[in-house]
Amino acid sequence: MPAAPLTATERASRVKLMIFDVDGVLTDGGLLFTAxxxxxxxxxxxxxxxxxxxxxxxxxxxxxTGRQSGIVAARVKELNISHVYQGVQDKPQAFADLLQQTGISAEECGYMGDDWVDLGVMLKVGFAAAPANSHPEVIARAHWVSEARGGHGAAREVVDTLLRAQNKYDALLAAACSGEQRGLVG
Structure with a gap:
């Protein structure tokens, strides 16, 4: 008898590397242009x-992310994210490079994306997540979908899901309540 498919929580409990798209995930997808x-x-x-x-x-x-942006470079520097691929035309290839660089398996990765260009990676990872306002084809293939829209807390919602699934949420919350999480401004 075949094993039952993993639940989203079981998948989230295995994540060692969480990967995010930017436009539509960490932002609302809108682009403002100056003159x-x-x-x-x-x-x-x-x-x-x-x-x-x-x-x-x-x-x-x-x-x-598919776009090259100084704004994104500044944000990831502020957040101390060391694995950054900008201006990517082939997201599955960037993902393969990331796996090689980190030594982490695809099954131990999560990815949050919102549009068709993200499906090539989402279908390879162990935990595929999508913001609530993602394209319907992305939502149909995600293991987990946030209640929040991209750029409006969707990434934080997936973070909380991962932390709960890995039984790390309560300890981090307790540290925050006791004042032990100094300097973690987002």
């Missing part, structure tokens, strides 16, 4: 704090 042609993006501070919590819990983070 000079520069783009601006808004990031959610709770999402950023969540990424710091992942690192504190021993879960690595990474970014794979």
């Amino acid at each position: 000079e042609g520069d783009t601006m993006k808004a990031f959610n501070s709770m999402d950023g704090h969540g990424m710091k919590l992942l690192r504190q819990a021993g879960i690595e983070t990474a970014i794979i």
